[in-house]
Amino acid sequence: MRSNNPVLTSLPGARGQSGYGYQGGYQGGQLGSVQSGVASSAGFERPMTVDDVVLKTGVTLGVIVLAAAANFGIALSGNYGLAMMLTLVGAIGGFITVLVHSFGRKFGSRAVTLTYAVFEGLFVGGFSLAVTGWTVGGADAGALVFQAILGSLGVFLGMLFVYKTGAIRVTPRFNRVLTGAIFGVAILALGNLLLAVFSPLNPLRDGGMLSIIFGVVCIVLAALSFLQDFDLADRLVRTGAPEKMAWGVALGLAVTVVWLYTEILRLLSIANRD
Incomplete structure (x- = not known):
């Protein structure tokens, strides 16, 4: 099984590799059953646990928050131009980092995940400043950011509950429909970007x-993406994937969280203007 999340597509077996190196495997795009046996020539690797996923996801999100706060501080100290430049660097750097991870041969690199977190934190900080009008006297800017964070957390916990209760089952058909929808949204977003660059329309x-x-469609798709990410993490844990793969899961969850946060914040800012 594979996720539509771009950073969760470089798992072993997605390109015909032979397994985790600890036990079991990922063959033909499907998570294989755990097989007791001999560790790989690389040596024994502790199997991943739910605690690993929680800890590494927490660290990744923590780095994003710290980098965002740093960019906030730069802007509020009067260096708004530098902050916006770092925002652009963060957006481009985060995108490139995700591509490197997606098309790389290894899933679950701590260095790649934390690099992404720094870049994306810079972007999130600058995006929050620009969208809320914080630096131009937006009295409700702090409240909007807090509401967006609270909303993102609420959606995350809500979808975790939905996954745990089985209210929505992650099936091959669910994956195909969700992947197609996200692909369509990505095409629309790219077309809109080109339109905005070469014309006054946006x-x-x-x-x-x-x-x-x-924006509402993007929020719904991001929320549903959590189900796929939870399911993949659950399967990796149950099949004894190496502990380091939790970094890959953390990266995938972080991508979804950032997407959700930015869309919620953008809609809140529109509502606040009205």
Whole structure:
């Protein structure tokens, strides 16, 4: 089974590799059953646990928050131009880091995950400043950021509850539909970006009704993506994947959290302007 999350597609077996190196394997894109046996020539690797996923995801999100706070501080100290430059660097750097992880041969690199966290934190900090109008006297800017964080946490916990109760089952059909929907949204976003660059039009991000609908769709898709990410993490744990793979799961969850946060914050800022 594979996730539509781009950073969760470089798992062993997704490209015909022979397994985890600890026990069991990931063959033909499917998580194989755990097989007791001999550790690989690389040596014994402790199997991943739920605690590993929680800890590494927490560390990754913590680094994002720290980097965002640093960019906040730079802007509020009067260096708004530098903060916006770091925001652009963060956006590009985060995108490149995800590509490196997605097309790399190894899943679960701590260095790649933490590098992504730093870049994405810079982006999130600058994005929050720009969208809320914090530096131009936005009295409600802090409240908007807090509400977006609270909303993201609520969606995360809500989808975890949905997954645990089995209210929505992650099936091959679910994966295909969700992947197609996200692919479609990505094409629309790219088309809108090109339109905004080469014309005065920006229909998906101008605060109009179409922009609001697009934002709601993105929030729903991000929420559903959590189900796939939870399912993949659950299967990796149950099949005895190496502990280091928890870093890959943490990266995937962080990508979804950031996507969700930015869309919620953008919609809140539109509502606040109205």
